[in-house]
Amino acid sequence: xxxxxxxxxxxxxxxxxxxxxxxxxxxxxxxxxxxxxxxxxxxxxxxxxxxxxxxxxxxxxxxxxxxxxxxxxxxxxxxxxxxxxxxxxxxxxxxxxxxxxxxxxxxxxxxxxxxxxxxxxxxxxxxxxxxxxxxxxxxxxxxxxxxxxxxxxxxxxxxxxxxxxxxxxxxxxxxxxxxxxxxxxxxxxxxxxxxxxxxxxxxxxxxxxxxxxxxxxxxxxxxxxxxxxxxxxxxxxxxxxxxxxxxxxxxxxxxxxxxxxxxxxxxxxxxxxxxxxxxxxxxxxxxxxxxxxxxxxxxxxxxxxxxxxxxxxxxxxxxxxxxxxxxxxxxxxxxxxxxxxxxxxxxxxxxxxxxxxxxxxxxxxxxxxxxxxxxxxxxxxxxxxxxxxxxxxxxxxxxxxxxxxxxxxxxxxxxxxxxxxxxxxxxxxxxxxxxxxxxxxxxxxxxxxxxxxxxxxxxxxxxxxxxxxxxxxxxxxxxxxxxxxxxxxxxxxxxxxxxxxxxxxxxxxxxxxxxxxxxxxxxxxxxxxxxxxxxxxxxxxxxxxxxxxxxx
Ligand SMILES: [Zn+2]
Numbered sequence: 001x002x003x004x005x006x007x008x009x010x011x012x013x014x015x016x017x018x019x020x021x022x023x024x025x026x027x028x029x030x031x032x033x034x035x036x037x038x039x040x041x042x043x044x045x046x047x048x049x050x051x052x053x054x055x056x057x058x059x060x061x062x063x064x065x066x067x068x069x070x071x072x073x074x075x076x077x078x079x080x081x082x083x084x085x086x087x088x089x090x091x092x093x094x095x096x097x098x099x100x101x102x103x104x105x106x107x108x109x110x111x112x113x114x115x116x117x118x119x120x121x122x123x124x125x126x127x128x129x130x131x132x133x134x135x136x137x138x139x140x141x142x143x144x145x146x147x148x149x150x151x152x153x154x155x156x157x158x159x160x161x162x163x164x165x166x167x168x169x170x171x172x173x174x175x176x177x178x179x180x181x182x183x184x185x186x187x188x189x190x191x192x193x194x195x196x197x198x199x200x201x202x203x204x205x206x207x208x209x210x211x212x213x214x215x216x217x218x219x220x221x222x223x224x225x226x227x228x229x230x231x232x233x234x235x236x237x238x239x240x241x242x243x244x245x246x247x248x249x250x251x252x253x254x255x256x257x258x259x260x261x262x263x264x265x266x267x268x269x270x271x272x273x274x275x276x277x278x279x280x281x282x283x284x285x286x287x288x289x290x291x292x293x294x295x296x297x298x299x300x301x302x303x304x305x306x307x308x309x310x311x312x313x314x315x316x317x318x319x320x321x322x323x324x325x326x327x328x329x330x331x332x333x334x335x336x337x338x339x340x341x342x343x344x345x346x347x348x349x350x351x352x353x354x355x356x357x358x359x360x361x362x363x364x365x366x367x368x369x370x371x372x373x374x375x376x377x378x379x380x381x382x383x384x385x386x387x388x389x390x391x392x393x394x395x396x397x398x399x400x401x402x403x404x405x406x407x408x409x410x411x412x413x414x415x416x417x418x419x420x421x422x423x424x425x426x427x428x429x430x431x432x433x434x435x436x437x438x439x440x441x442x443x444x445x446x447x448x449x450x451x452x453x454x455x456x457x458x459x460x461x462x463x464x465x466x467x468x469x470x471x472x473x474x475x476x477x478x479x480x481x482x483x484x485x486x487x488x489x490x491x492x493x494x495x496x497x498x499x500x501x502x503x504x505x506x507x508x509x510x511x512x513x514x515x516x517x518x519x520x521x522x523x524x525x526x527x528x529x530x531x532x533x534x535x536x537x538x539x540x541x542x543x544x545x546x547x548x549x550x551x552x
Contacts, residue, residue, distance in 0.1 A: 005031060012058060016084060023048050025202030030055050033138060033174050038194040040144070040175045040185060043202040044323055049176045050077060053140045056174075057086060057114050062137030063107075064114045065168070067122060069143050069155055069296065072277065074116045076299060081114060088114040091121050104130040119157035122164040123413050136171040139164075141192065143296060144175035148187040149396055153296060156395040162193050163411060179204065179319055182467060183440075204319070204463060205471040208326045211458035212479035213336045213451075215532050215540040217524045223253045225337055226309050230259055230287055233333060235304030236280070239289045240321055242310035242345050250309055251289040264290040295321060301328040307335050311342035313349060314444045315451055315465045338452040340525050343445065350441050355397040357431035359389055363397050364427065367407060367417040376414035404430045455480050455530060455542060483542075507531050512551040515543055520551050 013019045029052040032039040057064035089103040089112045107130045147158035241247040251263040262276040262285040279285035303325045312318045326332030366385045401407035459475035511523040521533040
């Protein structure tokens with residue numbers, strides 16, 4: 001579908017932005033926003049999402065409010081807007097009181113067309129009051145998937161956005177996200193209460209990203225593979241881990257190997273994270289070793305490789321994280337190291353993701369024993385009252401309780417209990433609902449595992465996961481495509497079947513097997529269709545079972 005924009009917009013694009021041709025999806029989004037629809041744009045990182053609100057901000061009569069999760073991201077956006085002579089008001093916790101006051105003053109004087117702010121600031125009545133003096137023409141929610149507690153980047157402060165939208169007179173909303181499955185889109189629309197929603201999905205296929213999976217067995221092999229990949233790849237890169245412990249271990253291991261590495265995870269201090277990020281962005285440090293805490297809003301065009309040293313929790317997370325590579329359009333490699341044991345780490349995260357009935361009951365009790373007179377409690381106060389419940393889990397639980405109408409969230413972010421509710425029964429029913437949700441999460445993890453184990457084209461699998469049609473059946477560059485092309489060039493004859501070989505499907509981990517040309521190796525993983533074998537030189541190769549013979 002192509003949308004033709006009015007000539008006035010085309011002229012604006014040429015004259016102010018020096019743009020003659022829009023990228024996929026941009027015209028549809030701009031058109032939908034200018035027509036006053038709520039719009040959800042699913043566009044890969046680096047596909048020009050900001051243009052989708054910059055253009056309307058110049059055309060619409062009134063203020064455009066842009067909500068971003070990260071202050072670092074906002075700084076970058078502010079500089080770009082200044083370059084377009086759209087001096088934005090910036091209101092966040094990092095600009096200092098005086099600067100924030102000045103920004104609020106100028107908003108109150110209606111000097112600005114754009115204000116950049118965070119979801120936390122939007123919960124501040126003073127900020128809302130200043131914005132309210134303007135006619136708000138558009139509210140933009142960047143990284144909109146953060147509002148979904150089903151998403152891997154859930155940010156509880158996003159839950160306050162719908163209140164702000166109402167307080168600002170319900171302007172049209174533009175929700176932007178890099179990637180979203182249908183379930184996530186549905187949840188974003190529901191949470192943000194989007195009306196007459198127009199969803200625009202731009203193409204997710206980026207042929208410059210070259211995907212591969214390498215199988216490893218054990219921590220030593222993982223470190224060795226990470227070292228060799230980092231040594232081999234040119235340019236800047238990110239090594240992602242699932243756990244803080246592994247991030248620290250690999251960081252130390254790479255440093256020992258003489259690599260220029262920085263470290264970033266949720267347990268680093270704010271100053272450490274800032275320094276690491278700055279060193280990586282400036283190119284002072286070539287490789288970043290990080291958990292998924294690192295990356296959202298990182299706009300470094302020349303990331304040449306991304307290694308996932310451990311299995312991520314979902315294909316969505318994997319696609320988003322690898323999407324940070326190759327934004328300049330040049331080739332970039334995305335390699336997943338897969339150890340069959342890694343799934344246990346993710347299973348552990350899943351098991352602890354949702355609060356159970358007992359936790360919910362504890363929270364309800366903490367909100368006040370008597371149903372009628374309990375004063376609302378802030379999140380901090382509740383956290384103090386329940387030190388055994390992790391903060392994030394507490395927030396998820398409170399959202400669940402509000403959704404079930406057992407608790408209520410007030411404008412200032414505090415919570416109280418709704419009177420006259422049969423709490424015990426309702427708590428049990430939400431717990432059951434979340435048990436169901438856990439099952440879906442397990443299916444999400446299964447999809448990730450399937451990707452890691454499969455011999456199909458990686459891109460074909462990713463696009464299929466997002467329900468996107470029209471991509472290539474074979475990308476021609478991923479490890480599976482390359483292997484298939486090689487196999488077509490050098491067909492290997494099956495080994496003659498022996499009495500034991502006839503039941504070749506029954507290989508098990510640890511079996512010694514012989515493969516023609518490669519010699520004897522050890523089975524490290526199997527499924528019905530294939531067997532992964534590690535050879536003495538450390539390589540792991542994949543075989544159809546009938547090409548293998550069991551060794552005594
Ligand atoms: Zn492929």
